[in-house]
Amino acid sequence: MEMVKKSTTWILILFLFFTVTSSTFAAEASKSLFVNLTSNDMDRAAMAITFSTRVRTQKQIPATIFLNVDGVRLVNRNIPGSTHVSGKTLQEMLIAFMAAGGKVIACPMCMKNVGGMKKTDLIDGVVVGGSDVTWPALFADNTTVLNY
Incomplete structure (x- = not known):
């Protein structure tokens, strides 16, 4: 017994x-992470990208960085990037984020009106936003939204 x-x-x-x-x-x-990055300030952008990359790689949580207002300038292939204290440019950090499975979306109105940019100005891998691209990532169940 x-x-x-x-x-x-x-x-x-x-x-x-x-x-x-x-x-x-x-x-x-x-879970998923949606980071709204409105700035092209080196420290703010680096923090947003680094945090998103760590969430993606360490937690295996889907992560999206949405670039709007001045943030769209970060993905303009024609603007040389300054080097962060990490030794990488912000564009290199974004490329590494995308290589880890992260998604980067650029606001089309901000590209045109703030950045004076076209789709051909974007670094490879960045997607132009729209309701069909941005909304599914933003409004997915259990999505945490951060703003930088």
């Missing part, structure tokens, strides 16, 4: 462990 109690206890413990663990992983998998 004692053996049955111990076996039942261990089965219950294992069941609870796997239930809690799998629900934790499921909760992590359903």
Whole structure:
């Protein structure tokens, strides 16, 4: 009888462990991050990109950086970037973010009206926003939105 109690206890413990663990992983998998970056300030942009990259690579959470207002200038291939203290330019940091599976979206109105940019001015991998591109990332369930 004692053996049955111990076996039942261990089965219950294992069941609870796997239930809690799998629900934790499921909760992590359903999260996403949307970063609204309105500035081309070196420190603000570097913080937004670095944070987004870490969330993407360390937590495996889908991450999107939405560039608007002055932020669109960060992805203009015709503007040389200053080097951050990390040793990389902001464009290099964004390219690494995209290589890690992150998505970068540029606001089309801001590209035109603030940056004087066209789609051909964008670094490779950046997507021009629109309701079909931006809204699914912004309004997805369990999305955390940060502003820089």
